[in-house]
Amino acid sequence: MNIDQQLLRSFGGDTRSYKAKDTIFKEGDHVQYYFQIVKGKIKLNTYDEEGREFIHNILGINQSFGDSLLFLEKRYPVNAVCLELSELIRVPKNNFLDMIRKHPDLSLSMNACLSQRIYFKVLMMKSMSSQNPESRLKGLLDYLKSYHDGDCIQCFPVELTRQQMANLVGLRVETVIRALKKMEKKGEIRIKNRKILY
């Protein structure tokens, strides 16, 4: 979701900056704001009983997060953590709902947005249900690439560390590294100086 910043401000939105590793909200916190990224990147994660991190999503500029919770009376099911120096616009929940009411067009794009999230979640779950690590990575890469309006072949640079990719698909780094090498051999991806091109 990407809403005009002036509009967000007119409904009480304020800009806040966060340092890398700052926590924006924690699992179990009350949902009180709509967040939209002006600059930087954040991740949504949880930890399993062994303390291993699972990343649910990584969001960048002009993307919002936690917004589906604004329509529910639930607490956050995940943590939101900053990956780098970032700037976010924060709008109080009730103001946000007010804004939606006064701008029906927003409601429509909100639907489109949430629909798309559900759609990609399903695609991700489909590939994640595969036992094969290469299929899981392929699913992740397809998802990432779908956000990229690239045209050329194998020119989409994956801006994620291998560790992050591993935590996104539920595998270990080493496994990801080895699987990526196989995929490179098969010509499914290209690797230039450790950078992955898909």
Added chain:
DNA sequence: TCATTAATCGAAG
């Protein structure tokens, strides 16, 4: 250059 973080590798489970 020192320290920290990420990427790799090989061997074993």
Added chain:
DNA sequence: CTTCGATTAATGA
């Protein structure tokens, strides 16, 4: 596939 141990590369102060 994961875990462990160790090395090497890249990055930033």
